[in-house]
Amino acid sequence: MRAALLLALLALPAHADDLVGEAASADAAIEERVRLVLGHRLEGKFEVLDADVASFAALDDERRARGLSPTGLTDDVRYLAAGLAFTRDAQRDALRAVLDAHPDPIVRKCAEHRLEVDDAARADQLLADDRHNRRAGVVNDFVRPLGIFSGGALLAALNPFLLAGSAIDSVATTAINLWHYGRLSRQEREALVHYRTLLEREPDTGDAPEIARAIRQLGTKRAAAVCDDTVAAGRRAFEAHDLDHAAFYLLDAHRLDGCGKKAERLLARTDEARARRAAEEEAGRWPVDDAPSPRLTELEDYRAVLVATAAGTPSGMIEAASHFLERHDGSRFAPSARYARAIGRDLAGHHEEARDALAVVARDKSSVGRHVASLLASPDFDRVAAIDEAERRHRRDVVRYVFLGGRVDGRTAVYNAAQLGAAGVQAAESIGIFNVIGVATRAWQAWRHDPVSNQTIIDRGEELLAREPSSPHAADVHARLADAYERAGNYGRALMHYHATPDPSPKRIAALEAKLADRMLDDAGHAGSGNRTLLEAIVRHFGETKAADKARKRLHDMPGTGETVIARDVLDANPALLGPGALDLDPRLLDGDRTNGELADAGVTLADGELRLTLYNVPGPGQHVETRSLSPDVYARARGAAEEALYARLLTAVRKDTDTGRYERYMPFFIQGTVGDDGVAVYPGVKMRRDQSEDRELYE
Amino acid sequence: MRTLAAALLLAAALASAPARAGDATGAYAPYEDLLEVLGDLTWHLRDDLYRFPPPKDPTGHDVYRLALSRLEHWEKRYPGRLRDVVGYARAEALERLGEYAKAADGYGQVAVEGSPLADQARTARERAGAFAQAAALPEEGPDVNATLGALRRKLDAWGRLVERWTGTPYETAALVEEERLERTAAMVVARNRRILEDGNLTAEHALRFLVQKHADSRNLPDHILRLGDLYADVARDYVEQHERPLAFDEDEFVQRADRALDMYRKVAAWDGAREKPEAQGRFAAFDAYKTSVLARYR
Numbered sequence: 001m002r003a004a005l006l007l008a009l010l011a012l013p014a015h016a017d018d019l020v021g022e023a024a025s026a027d028a029a030i031e032e033r034v035r036l037v038l039g040h041r042l043e044g045k046f047e048v049l050d051a052d053v054a055s056f057a058a059l060d061d062e063r064r065a066r067g068l069s070p071t072g073l074t075d076d077v078r079y080l081a082a083g084l085a086f087t088r089d090a091q092r093d094a095l096r097a098v099l100d101a102h103p104d105p106i107v108r109k110c111a112e113h114r115l116e117v118d119d120a121a122r123a124d125q126l127l128a129d130d131r132h133n134r135r136a137g138v139v140n141d142f143v144r145p146l147g148i149f150s151g152g153a154l155l156a157a158l159n160p161f162l163l164a165g166s167a168i169d170s171v172a173t174t175a176i177n178l179w180h181y182g183r184l185s186r187q188e189r190e191a192l193v194h195y196r197t198l199l200e201r202e203p204d205t206g207d208a209p210e211i212a213r214a215i216r217q218l219g220t221k222r223a224a225a226v227c228d229d230t231v232a233a234g235r236r237a238f239e240a241h242d243l244d245h246a247a248f249y250l251l252d253a254h255r256l257d258g259c260g261k262k263a264e265r266l267l268a269r270t271d272e273a274r275a276r277r278a279a280e281e282e283a284g285r286w287p288v289d290d291a292p293s294p295r296l297t298e299l300e301d302y303r304a305v306l307v308a309t310a311a312g313t314p315s316g317m318i319e320a321a322s323h324f325l326e327r328h329d330g331s332r333f334a335p336s337a338r339y340a341r342a343i344g345r346d347l348a349g350h351h352e353e354a355r356d357a358l359a360v361v362a363r364d365k366s367s368v369g370r371h372v373a374s375l376l377a378s379p380d381f382d383r384v385a386a387i388d389e390a391e392r393r394h395r396r397d398v399v400r401y402v403f404l405g406g407r408v409d410g411r412t413a414v415y416n417a418a419q420l421g422a423a424g425v426q427a428a429e430s431i432g433i434f435n436v437i438g439v440a441t442r443a444w445q446a447w448r449h450d451p452v453s454n455q456t457i458i459d460r461g462e463e464l465l466a467r468e469p470s471s472p473h474a475a476d477v478h479a480r481l482a483d484a485y486e487r488a489g490n491y492g493r494a495l496m497h498y499h500a501t502p503d504p505s506p507k508r509i510a511a512l513e514a515k516l517a518d519r520m521l522d523d524a525g526h527a528g529s530g531n532r533t534l535l536e537a538i539v540r541h542f543g544e545t546k547a548a549d550k551a552r553k554r555l556h557d558m559p560g561t562g563e564t565v566i567a568r569d570v571l572d573a574n575p576a577l578l579g580p581g582a583l584d585l586d587p588r589l590l591d592g593d594r595t596n597g598e599l600a601d602a603g604v605t606l607a608d609g610e611l612r613l614t615l616y617n618v619p620g621p622g623q624h625v626e627t628r629s630l631s632p633d634v635y636a637r638a639r640g641a642a643e644e645a646l647y648a649r650l651l652t653a654v655r656k657d658t659d660t661g662r663y664e665r666y667m668p669f670f671i672q673g674t675v676g677d678d679g680v681a682v683y684p685g686v687k688m689r690r691d692q693s694e695d696r697e698l699y700e
Numbered sequence: 701m702r703t704l705a706a707a708l709l710l711a712a713a714l715a716s717a718p719a720r721a722g723d724a725t726g727a728y729a730p731y732e733d734l735l736e737v738l739g740d741l742t743w744h745l746r747d748d749l750y751r752f753p754p755p756k757d758p759t760g761h762d763v764y765r766l767a768l769s770r771l772e773h774w775e776k777r778y779p780g781r782l783r784d785v786v787g788y789a790r791a792e793a794l795e796r797l798g799e800y801a802k803a804a805d806g807y808g809q810v811a812v813e814g815s816p817l818a819d820q821a822r823t824a825r826e827r828a829g830a831f832a833q834a835a836a837l838p839e840e841g842p843d844v845n846a847t848l849g850a851l852r853r854k855l856d857a858w859g860r861l862v863e864r865w866t867g868t869p870y871e872t873a874a875l876v877e878e879e880r881l882e883r884t885a886a887m888v889v890a891r892n893r894r895i896l897e898d899g900n901l902t903a904e905h906a907l908r909f910l911v912q913k914h915a916d917s918r919n920l921p922d923h924i925l926r927l928g929d930l931y932a933d934v935a936r937d938y939v940e941q942h943e944r945p946l947a948f949d950e951d952e953f954v955q956r957a958d959r960a961l962d963m964y965r966k967v968a969a970w971d972g973a974r975e976k977p978e979a980q981g982r983f984a985a986f987d988a989y990k991t992s993v994l995a996r997y998r
Contacts, residue, residue, distance in 0.1 A: 462972030
């Protein structure tokens with residue numbers, strides 16, 4: 001009840017304005033009736049308002065019978081009355097009655113919106129769309145492998161085994177889809193929230209039993225999904241040897257209702273692994289039980305090496321260790337002495353010699369040899385080698401992507417196994433390795449956008465430059481970082497590092513600047529209030545690029561702060577705006593005859609107490625701006641009328657997907673061609689319904 | 701009696717028995733030679749801990765903590781063996797870990813032994829003692845002003861040490877302490893900004909000073925994040941203080957929120973910074989907050 005009143009109260013201001021606006025053009029009697037209706041609305045009398053609806057309908061009938069135009073207010077009153085309905089069900093019935101009476105576009109839009117935002121209606125729609133999309137997905141994935149021009153089908157002309165392979169692929173894919181068919185979807189999560197909200201708000205609605213059933217069903221499914229997701233996160237962490245995170249997720253899963261058993265086994269394995277790790281770490285902190293003692297003949301020299309190493313003087317370390325090695329080269333402490341000497345050399349600045357000496361020690365089978373080997377293998381030791389390794393790994397991953405596609409997951413494995421099962425070795429041709437089209441496509445994609453992360457190269461390079469900015473390798477590292485950043489699409493950093501190389505080519509700088517400017521232009525498209533700053537930055541810093549030209553144009557077309565722009569088509573659709581109570585414009589400005597003055601598409605702009613008209617030049621081509629100063633009250637009235645018209649236009653605008661054709665909604669099927677990892681495919685399918693939720697991320 | 705003594709000795713030996721290496725291999729294997737431990741420690745004694753993070757061994761553990769732990773275990777396993785060397789190295793590790801009083805004690809013990817390291821230990825004891833004195837000064841007072849006064853005095857003491865050890869490996873340790881105290885002072889101001897006169901501005905100045913003065917520090921990204929946190933708190937305060945729709949000014953809020961987001965974004969895009977993932981998380985979280993507030997008031 002309270003919710004219904006609130007709805008009606010919220011609806012009141014805009015429609016009170018409408019009523020008053022429409023009534024202003026009617027006679028005084030109608031205005032008096034409108035005043036009464038508003039009074040009844042404010043008193044919250046649904047029954048009286050219901051009578052007002054009948055009264056206005058009768059008045060309209062009477063006016064029609066007298067050859068007059070109807071008041072046009074019956075739909076508004078009906079909508080107003082709907083807002084006062086006591087229950088959700090009554091209100092929905094009243095809103096449907098409003099729509100059945102063919103109201104004006106604004107009332108229709110408002111009534112439709114009220115019906116659409118009802119939680120149960122939204123949930124029902126979400127579930128219906130979800131069911132449709134699941135079925136369509138299964139059908140489409142079944143049909144797709146049989147696409148008439150797919151790699152498999154083309155090869156099937158040469159080898160009939162492959163046709164069987166495609167059929168098996170289709171069946172296998174369908175089996176996997178059916179296996180996952182019942183998975184909790186985003187839409188189901190959202191529907192559950194809407195159902196719960198509705199029951200909290202309207203526990204007495206007639207749909208309550210049905211909604212409660214849906215809540216129970218979806219709630220059970222959601223609990224199972226939360227359990228599965230948490231266990232899966234724990235498993236992923238465990239498999240990545242990230243035992244701390246694995247323990248967190250698995251413990252969390254263990255505490256969930258009905259999830260304990262699923263997490264138990266993995267939790268036990270995690271516990272074991274953690275205990276093993278702790279034991280290993282503890283072991284590494286202790287000396288061996290029977291640490292060797294130096295022989296009496298080498299004791300003093302060994303002690304000297306220890307003292308020099310503890311003191312940390314490089315020359316002392318080199319001298320003591322060399323002395324020890326001269327006299328006791330065959331000692332079991334010789335590798336340790338070599339290690340101390342190598343460290344002394346490194347600390348003295350002889351890094352290359354130190355590295356060679358360490359490589360010798362690493363080949364030794366002793367404890368210190370193993371230790372040095374693991375040191376040399378760590379990226380912190382040789383940062384240039386670490387960059388080399390990261391680049392090698394990156395190249396290898398790119399090549400793997402081009403020839404084998406993305407990571408092989410369970411689904412791909414089943415797909416491949418099904419093909420191999422059906423066609424034996426010949427199927428290899430269709431599973432991607434020798435699919436020339438797929439390889440070419442991926443090569444093209446890899447060339448356009450690096451499919452592999454460059455982050456390791458970047459991190460290693462940045463670390464080297466931070467620690468050793470004047471290293472002899474710095475210039476080379478700057479160049480390599482410029483490449484890595486460019487591949488990663490971070491053109492700003494790429495440009496910065498490229499500028500730091502010894503002989504930067506102006507051509508490449510220009511190319512990087514162009515890419516950076518394009519990226520900024522893209523960002524400016526989504527940045528909301530920040531886009532003006534970005535566009536100005538493009539023009540200021542990259543004035544010679546093509547993006548700068550586009551930015552200049554967008555800046556030119558952009559309305560200034562505080563401006564109200566009324567385009568010509570808005571004026572065409574709302575001739576009332578031309579009247580003296582609004583913009584007070586000569587109607588001839590819109591009559592299509594340029595000789596008597598004609599408004600251009602840009603229309604009029606209200607700003608700073610002025611009315612600016614963009615007019616076609618007469619005679620000759622081009623446009624000019626004519627400015628009229630308005631008194632404060634005229635300006636305020638004009639601006640109010642303009643904003644009202646713009647709001648009505650926004651409210652009643654048809655929100656059509658630009659990708660959807662005019663008659664497309666009557667066609668439930670599509671035919672699609674794709675060029676993908678598995679070659680070229682053309683196949684029919686069932687259209688999916690678009691996810692139109694405004695708060696998608698809240699239910700992911 | 702002899703049996704009892706033997707049993708007690710056996711029990712003591714069992715109680716203090718070290719963990720066995722078991723089948724640990726590679727970087728986790730127990731060490732055979734003390735030089736292996738000393739070598740790692742010595743290699744990193746001159747590391748610049750102000751500009752760069754503490755060194756790690758191949759297993760990812762802090763070299764100083766690992767060396768300290770290994771040396772302590774050596775002392776337990778082989779008591780008295782190479783005592784001066786182990787004691788000196790242990791003091792070095794403690795000094796690098798900021799335990800100056802314990803380090804001064806350790807150096808002092810070596811200084812009084814007839815060791816070739818005695819002279820060096822005396823110098824080190826003097827240095828570590830001076831550091832320990834500065835470290836022992838209080839950092840807190842009964843109220844904000846007293847706390848800030850205590851921090852000021854402590855900062856002066858560390859400032860003198862920075863001057864005294866400029867150009868040596870010990871300067872960086874003093875700089876680390878100075879930076880820590882300046883950050884503490886800035887955070888005290890930030891926490892108490894509501895009760896201080898011009899609290900927001902003073903807190904901002906304090907954090908900006910930290911960012912500017914310690915531009916070379918390894919903690920610079922963290923300082924920038926703290927400044928972002930302050931801006932974020934100020935934006936949240938604005939929402940709390942203008943909760944009613946007509947009191948809320950979108951531009952005012954956006955201006956405050958964007959200052960926080962700018963700071964977070966700086967670190968979120970900072971390749972190689974260890975705070976990068978944290979900054980990305982904070983940016984996403986605060987951006988979501990901003991979106992939610994704007995949606996609430998539209």
